[in-house]
Amino acid sequence: MIDSSLKDIAAALRAKRISAVELATDSLARIAAGNPRINAFVTVDRDGALAAAAAADARLAAGTAGRLTGIPLAHKDVFCTEGVLTTCGSKMLANFTAPYDAHVVSLLKQAGAVMVGKTNMDEFAMGSSNENSHFGPTRNPWNTACVPGGSSGGSAAAVAARLVPIATGTDTGGSVRQPAALCGITGIKPTYGTVSRYGMIAYASSLDQGGAFARSAEDCAALLSAMTGHDPRDSTSLERDAEDYGRDLNQPLAGLRIGVPKEFFAEGMEGDVRAAVDAALAEYRKLGATTVEVSLPNARLAIPAYYVIAPAEASSNLSRFDGVRYGHRAADYTDLMDMYCKSRAEGFGGEVKRRILVGTYVLSHGYYDAYYIKAQKLRRLIADDFAAAFRQCDLIAGPTTPTVAFGIGEKSDDPVQMYLGDIYTVAVNLAGLPGLSHPAGFGKGGLPVGLQLIGNYFSEARLLGAAHQFQQVTDWHSRAPQS
Numbered sequence: 348m349i350d351s352s353l354k355d356i357a358a359a360l361r362a363k364r365i366s367a368v369e370l371a372t373d374s375l376a377r378i379a380a381g382n383p384r385i386n387a388f389v390t391v392d393r394d395g396a397l398a399a400a401a402a403a404d405a406r407l408a409a410g411t412a413g414r415l416t417g418i419p420l421a422h423k424d425v426f427c428t429e430g431v432l433t434t435c436g437s438k439m440l441a442n443f444t445a446p447y448d449a450h451v452v453s454l455l456k457q458a459g460a461v462m463v464g465k466t467n468m469d470e471f472a473m474g475s476s477n478e479n480s481h482f483g484p485t486r487n488p489w490n491t492a493c494v495p496g497g498s499s500g501g502s503a504a505a506v507a508a509r510l511v512p513i514a515t516g517t518d519t520g521g522s523v524r525q526p527a528a529l530c531g532i533t534g535i536k537p538t539y540g541t542v543s544r545y546g547m548i549a550y551a552s553s554l555d556q557g558g559a560f561a562r563s564a565e566d567c568a569a570l571l572s573a574m575t576g577h578d579p580r581d582s583t584s585l586e587r588d589a590e591d592y593g594r595d596l597n598q599p600l601a602g603l604r605i606g607v608p609k610e611f612f613a614e615g616m617e618g619d620v621r622a623a624v625d626a627a628l629a630e631y632r633k634l635g636a637t638t639v640e641v642s643l644p645n646a647r648l649a650i651p652a653y654y655v656i657a658p659a660e661a662s663s664n665l666s667r668f669d670g671v672r673y674g675h676r677a678a679d680y681t682d683l684m685d686m687y688c689k690s691r692a693e694g695f696g697g698e699v700k701r702r703i704l705v706g707t708y709v710l711s712h713g714y715y716d717a718y719y720i721k722a723q724k725l726r727r728l729i730a731d732d733f734a735a736a737f738r739q740c741d742l743i744a745g746p747t748t749p750t751v752a753f754g755i756g757e758k759s760d761d762p763v764q765m766y767l768g769d770i771y772t773v774a775v776n777l778a779g780l781p782g783l784s785h786p787a788g789f790g791k792g793g794l795p796v797g798l799q800l801i802g803n804y805f806s807e808a809r810l811l812g813a814a815h816q817f818q819q820v821t822d823w824h825s826r827a828p829q830s
């Protein structure tokens with residue numbers, strides 16, 4: 348049943364063909380069988396899941412169930428969960444049990460979704476491969492020698508391996524779209540400010556945004572609709588009502604203008620990815636859309652701008668992990684300064700340290716104007732490029748990643764190579780726009796390729812609608828990895 352659409356699972360629950368407890372038990376059994384191979388979960392909350400499932404069954408019996416009541420779900424381990432370990436993939440928080448729920452977690456609890464566990468991730472969401480986790484790398488269910496993408500790689504792998512039908516993630520520079528692409532599932536990051544960041548451990552606050560993973564756009568719409576809405580506890584939460592992101596699912600694509608940025612096709616994209624992307628664009632044309640060439644002239648500056656701004660914000664956000672207010676404390680130290688230094692040296696992994704150093708440097712007196720201010724100016728130019736493009740088209744399509752999933756260890760010694768792989772995703776965060784990735788075929792080694800759709804602010808329903816129409820005439824999203 349976990350392999351079915353949310354609509355079908357919900358119908359089966361309502362018709363009492365299956366109970367929420369049976370569904371949770373099935374998901375837990377699949378995790379027990381499949382997780383040792385892919386390491387998608389840091390924590391499995393068996394007791395919590397069975398209790399939540401029993402409560403969901405009671406709601407179903409009482410007729411007070413919502414769309415997600417009884418649906419098994421996994422949260423990225425960046426979201427605080429009351430009473431359940433929240434590690435953020437770090438030794439720093441390896442023993443941290445959050446005293447409260449993130450806004451997203453409480454909304455999904457209220458909806459009756461059944462959390463089965465917390466998923467593996469790059470430490471503090473910094474990474475593109477899930478190799479930066481204190482709890483070991485997550486493996487791609489399509490080929491366990493390959494990365495699942497990052498930083499929400501655990502969530503993407505768990506959905507791709509059919510351990511859960513839906514999962515949450517966060518996307519600061521691509522961490523929902525990129526692992527969705529590399530694992531062959533659908534993932535959406537909404538407009539900045541749509542999902543509350545309350546209780547979502549901060550990486551780069553002006554870029555961080557919660558998002559949704561599922562196999563199909565239709566299921567992503569259901570999950571996202573339950574995750575959003577104004578939250579006064581996050582000062583950047585938009586004062587907008589919750590929306591039904593599924594409202595455009597059945598809208599035909601005739602007349603839709605899809606912008607294809609020429610810079611995305613100029614260089615860097617591997618041939619197998621390009622072939623799948625071109626075929627997907629042809630499919631969209633068959634559905635009645637037209638494609639127009641657009642230009643994002645500053646797109647090439649997105650990587651340097653992002654890798655200044657994100658570390659700058661991270662260096663500030665991560666200062667709270669000092670072994671006193673939060674986090675791991677070294678066992679032996681001589682004085683306060685020694686305690687700070689040793690605790691942070693022991694608690695953080697290499698990539699996190701690199702970013703704290705870079706961030707501190709670009710914010711320091713004398714370099715601030717040259718790096719940080721310059722990057723902020725580029726950020727504005729990049730947002731302006733998108734604004735100009737959206738005067739010519741309704742949405743933008745292109746690759747999510749330049750290559751299919753790469754091998755574990757292949758790029759881990761070369762951070763710049765790793766960063767360059769984020770070329771198609773980071774600009775979207777810099778501009779605060781919504782973006783989605785959906786399966787678009789397979790490339791080298793039989794590994795999935797993702798197509799990215801980028802929309803103007805608040806166009807999530809339109810993006811999901813376009814992807815849903817594509818998924819009505821293709822079956823890439825229903826292909827499952829061999830387990």
Ligand code: GLN
Pocket residue numbers: 472473474475497498517518519520521522523550657769
């Ligand atoms: N790969 C990017 C980074 O390492 C994006 C990560 C994310 O979106 N959390 O920062």
